[in-house]
Amino acid sequence: MRKNLVVPSLLLLSSLVLTTACSSGAPSSSGTGPAAVGAGSSPTAANRGVDPSKIKGLDIVSDNSEHGSCPFATSYPAVPGAEATTAVMKKYVEERLSTFRETACASGSAVNQDHELNISYTFLAASGDVLGVRLSTQDGSAAGSGLSTNTYWYDGKDRTYRAAPGLVADGFRDAFVAELKKQLKGRQGIDAAQLDGAFDDTSRAATLADMSFTADGGLRVEFDRGVVGVPAAGTYLVTLPETTVTPWLSGFGKRAQRQTVHPSGTLDLGATHTTAPAVPTESASSTDSTDCKQVKCIALTFDDGPAAPETATLLTYLAKYRARVTFFTVGQNVAAHPELVRAEARAGHEVGNHSWNHPDLTKLSPEMIASQLSRTSAAIKAATGKEPTLFRPPYGAINSTVRAATALSPVLWDVDTEDWKYPDAARVAQTVITKAARNSVVLMHDIHPTSVAAVPEILRTLTARGFHFVTVSHLRATL
Numbered sequence: 001m002r003k004n005l006v007v008p009s010l011l012l013l014s015s016l017v018l019t020t021a022c023s024s025g026a027p028s029s030s031g032t033g034p035a036a037v038g039a040g041s042s043p044t045a046a047n048r049g050v051d052p053s054k055i056k057g058l059d060i061v062s063d064n065s066e067h068g069s070c071p072f073a074t075s076y077p078a079v080p081g082a083e084a085t086t087a088v089m090k091k092y093v094e095e096r097l098s099t100f101r102e103t104a105c106a107s108g109s110a111v112n113q114d115h116e117l118n119i120s121y122t123f124l125a126a127s128g129d130v131l132g133v134r135l136s137t138q139d140g141s142a143a144g145s146g147l148s149t150n151t152y153w154y155d156g157k158d159r160t161y162r163a164a165p166g167l168v169a170d171g172f173r174d175a176f177v178a179e180l181k182k183q184l185k186g187r188q189g190i191d192a193a194q195l196d197g198a199f200d201d202t203s204r205a206a207t208l209a210d211m212s213f214t215a216d217g218g219l220r221v222e223f224d225r226g227v228v229g230v231p232a233a234g235t236y237l238v239t240l241p242e243t244t245v246t247p248w249l250s251g252f253g254k255r256a257q258r259q260t261v262h263p264s265g266t267l268d269l270g271a272t273h274t275t276a277p278a279v280p281t282e283s284a285s286s287t288d289s290t291d292c293k294q295v296k297c298i299a300l301t302f303d304d305g306p307a308a309p310e311t312a313t314l315l316t317y318l319a320k321y322r323a324r325v326t327f328f329t330v331g332q333n334v335a336a337h338p339e340l341v342r343a344e345a346r347a348g349h350e351v352g353n354h355s356w357n358h359p360d361l362t363k364l365s366p367e368m369i370a371s372q373l374s375r376t377s378a379a380i381k382a383a384t385g386k387e388p389t390l391f392r393p394p395y396g397a398i399n400s401t402v403r404a405a406t407a408l409s410p411v412l413w414d415v416d417t418e419d420w421k422y423p424d425a426a427r428v429a430q431t432v433i434t435k436a437a438r439n440s441v442v443l444m445h446d447i448h449p450t451s452v453a454a455v456p457e458i459l460r461t462l463t464a465r466g467f468h469f470v471t472v473s474h475l476r477a478t479l
Helices: 009-013 083-104 170-184 193-199 241-250 251-261 310-320 331-338 338-347 366-384 401-405 425-435 449-464 472-477
Strands: 059-064 073-077 117-127 129-139 147-155 161-163 212-213 219-223 238-240 294-305 324-327 350-353 440-445 467-471
Touching: 059 083, 059 331, 059 449, 073 129, 073 331, 083 117, 083 129, 083 147, 083 161, 117 212, 117 251, 129 251, 147 251, 170 193, 193 324, 212 251, 238 467, 241 251, 241 294, 294 449, 310 338, 310 449, 324 331, 324 338, 331 338, 331 366, 338 350, 338 366, 350 366, 350 472, 366 401, 425 440, 425 449, 440 449, 449 467
Parallel strands: 073 117, 294 324, 294 440, 294 467, 324 350
Antiparallel strands: 059 073, 117 129, 129 147, 147 161, 212 219, 219 238
């Protein structure tokens, strides 16, 4: 079990990339390494044009740890009007996380250091009356590679959740399955008996868990490792062209196809009311002149956001005390809420990089590490006009490969609130107040309401003790 990397403060201060080509050729490899889900350097053909920041009332539901002994990061989108689909995703994520915590995070369990749970999302369609989401899961505690993908659809016209097979009309599913089997037969690693079993009446729905449309209207079906072929062969991908698949589509399938190929630009799922998150308007009046050689400084850092409404509430608290902090943001959340990241920068806070979807970077290839960080830096720059200079490696996991893959400067911490484990505002506040020392770097998370609720007491008490709240870069520069 790898221990969290905690060093004295002065020392501190010194996509699942899977082959998704639109063809029915060789199977894509699943040997991308653990926790790489959602780490691709560019969107697939299936989700071009989906800008999550345009989805009114979007809430990204996240739950992350920052501890190497129990590494997990989960997220899924909650879209107003699509509550039925959100409920299905919520159930899936909570069940996977509960099982992971019981098996991999239990006190005294002999956990392999490769065990990590990462669930991230990608929008497949968000237009008209159609919503499509893919959840990508990497579970190091599961059998085999632990990689799996599932797609979740919402039909705004009928106001109902649609599982992936619902894209195909009932009367044409046999023809559809026959064509898939035809495309798969003869590929390396495919066993005829296993293939038939995967598509029998009891297994078909699970087998067809990942279905989405390509930019030209084809239907892309991906099969997890070991489902239709031997595990060693990896995942399999079949893409049926638009001319073949369109006659087989259900009414909803045809609308989903149309909204993927020619998105209308607006999403209307029949939500009666969508509330846009309040965005604080505070602006930094000047550069920070605090001299940390002369006064007691402390750097509060907040990971995993931005989150609505928690980050906005936090910014309001910080403005009251003229405190400056550093936010280590997750790229997929920056893309969903760039307005909150702009508000952070406008108020004089520092915005750092915390990867695209929170994988353990030490388990990724140099190319995947670079993709995780560069995508996030690009999202931050798009939101604020400025590229970050700092990054916090998820779980504090860093090695020479990670360092060599980026020019960003790593930042760890010496006060860990463990606020992800203890959702208790009073406890979180007391941890910071008790452990605070001159030049401390404090780890917190702005995705947890209880952590945000702890901040006023922290600011009030430590300000009375003579502490000044500064960004990490300011602390480094003035020591």
